[in-house]
Amino acid sequence: MSPTVNSPSLYRRLLIWLLVPMLALGTLMLVQAYFASRDTADRAFDRLLESASLSIAEQVKRQQGQLWMDLPPAALKMLASNAEERVFYALYDAHDNFISGNAELPPIDDGQGSMRFTNIQWHDMSLRLGVRHSQLEGWRDRQPFEVRVAHTREGREALTQTLFQGSMLRLIAMAMLAIGVVLLGVRMALMPLTQLRRAIRARDPRTLAPLDLTLPRELAELRETLNDLLARMRRVRANQERFIGDASHQLRTPLAGLSARAELALRQDDPRAWHDALGVMRGSADKTARLASQLLSLTRLNNPESMPEARDIDLCDIARQAVRDALSSCHRAGIDLGVETPPHAVIQLAVQWQLAEALANLIDNASRYGASRITVRVGEAPTRLEVEDDGPGIPEAQRLLVLRPFHRGMEGGQGSGLGLAIVDGIARAHAARLTLVPARPNAEPPGLRVRLHFPEESTS
Template identity: 65%
Template sequence: MAHLSLYRRLTVLLLCPLALVAALILGQSWFASRAAADRAFDRLLDAASLSIAEQVRWQQSRLWMDLPPSALEMLATDAEERVFYALYDAQGHFVTGNRTLPALPPPPSGQMSYADVDVGGLALRLGVRRSRLEGWDRSDRFEVRVAHSQEGRTALANRLFLASLLNVALIALLAMVVVLLSARFALEPLTRLRRAIRQRDPRTLAPLSLELPRELDELRQTLNELLARMRRVRANQERFIGDASHQLRTPLAGLSARAELALRQTDPAQWRSALDSMHAAAAQTARLAGQLLSLTRLNNPEAAPAHTPVDLCALAQRAVRSGFASFDRRGVDLGVETPAQAVVVAATAWQLEEALANLLENAALYGARRVTVSVLAGPPRLRVEDDGPGIPESQRLLVLRPFHRGREGGSGTGLGLAIVDSIARAHGCRLILADSDPAHPERPGLCITLTFPDAA
């Protein structure tokens, strides 16, 4: 039923039990019709046997009777049944009748006993009445046995069942119509909700406000919560786009201004100075664009690469080797400390490399003279320490936001720690910012630790 619509699924679930109930009612009607026909014709057998028993006399030292025509006519119906009767004395000897009929065991109460018998290949309904002669001189027992074929009672049972069948069919049809209409009306609020969602402007994220039943109202509230989250995401994206455009427009405008100024000069030394400035601005702009692309890719929920085993020791050593020459030219002492054994975590290698590169670059840009990358085990941790000016405790949550700089004197873009925070959340890591050397408040340094949940 997974491919069926909700309306068809509901109607099937309602109509199947209804059909089962109708079948049970028809079966009960069939047995009830048979029982009613048996009771009606058994009463006829009772009346016919009583009429015959009243005509039994003692005549010429034996039982005798003068059978009235009415006794058998009451058993005759339009079905043209065959009717048989017989009179037996107390010893079970046949006295008179139009056919010998079998005996039946006496009933626990009453004077009549009934049974379906087969006589000469003919199915008969047999009734046996036990009676006695009541007179001043004799009191002899006898049996009157009356039987007839079953065409009449079968026809009556069929007529009764047909009447019941018509009634049940009519009731079932009405019930089916009621079920279909009820299912349609019951699902009408869901139809209204579907139409309200379909007719909405794709650009709007306003909450839904239509009245719905309690079960669907919970769905409406869930949709409104989703729309609220989407509004917050869109607001963040718009703010991010505005900040990014501002951050990119400023260095590009500076590049244009420096180029225009250089074109007005004729001294090659001034051209060289302008080219140096333009090169530095272009490098900063390229780094900013790269960080913007990284942050956008990290915040995209559709781009969630699978985690693989990553050795933090090898990762830290590659990052230090890659940046050692650049840091050495700046006069920054870059080192690495790793344990003897490998520290493996489930992660995305390029994301951790991006995070570590941003941490190292931030440390160099904000005046650190010594930067140390450490890998610790139990639990797995990746730590970057420097001896720079550090970040005040009141600013440590703010610097995780895009384009927020901890210090105005630095030349960073304000995206490095935001990228690190996104990578930490993608890996379920705990990001901790603390002072490296609290004993020197003028240059406390900064210690950033990524604590992984478990080893791979």
């Protein structure tokens, strides 16, 4: 399954990050609009309560030693609305004694000022209650009293809904406009990314030329990163083409020699000539097989996807096994092959076949270039693998060149020029440091010591 099937698009992610906060903010604005509408409705109707209580207070008089009022119908009519609220009023003296009214309304204990308001539950009804503290206007008798006026909340709720609906319609219109602007803005902002994607898709897969597009600064950095990647790929392809050319040349030469030798042997009638030809062909076949094996090893090292997982291995076992594998061929060539290891195991995090391949190539190189004594050694502090020989060595000026594929350390050598290149690749794969130094600096020949220093953090 393609990895883009289930992954969210950048367009969708941007919309989510922009629209979700906008929706949350819009919800908060709607809640605030509702409370603002309710407060506005309360203030409007509270003024009606205040006006009605003032009209009632102006009608309060003292008659026959008691408070008395003649309530005009207009005082209560001003509280009525289309919602047909129920209206209540009451007059109380300074001692909280009910004097007159159509309902005995409760007092308001808290608050200050001549007029106070509160919401109450009274006989299973929700009321808005206003209480006015006043006194008689006469200069002889300024007896205090309270006028309590209340009505049900139908009119307030109707006005709240009307105000809120108006605010909600305006907010919805603004939200739709904002969403449209966000959708258009995100699409326009991502247009350069779409252009970059189309330019990449339209490219010839065989070309590695750099991208040339005018892009915003953030995408220009991505373009430069892609161009850097393409430049590295061009270098890799050039190296691969050079490697393929060298490999084909290296393989074509021994194969052509085999064909020519076989053709020459077929023209002979002497069985001994055939036997000599078969011996030469066998040697050429061995060299060709060795070359093919080294080419495969180098190819595996250059492919990071085929890199196996490193494990803890004993370097002493690797060194002993490499000596055992090469002992027979070295013995036939008259080469003294030995191994030096500590008495205990030396554990290293590594890939076993790669280290075995490195030691095999180092032993093979030393035997091909004139060594009569080869020693494989395992060391500690720091952990290291080394192969030392008494051959002609490698001049200092050549030590970097011999790490290149198909470069031979000396003219007329029998090697393919891949051994040290493979060892260098294995060293880099293990983050190890590869050094080539004379085994005996003041002797002639100086010999060669090839050493792999492993990093301390990878040592168990």
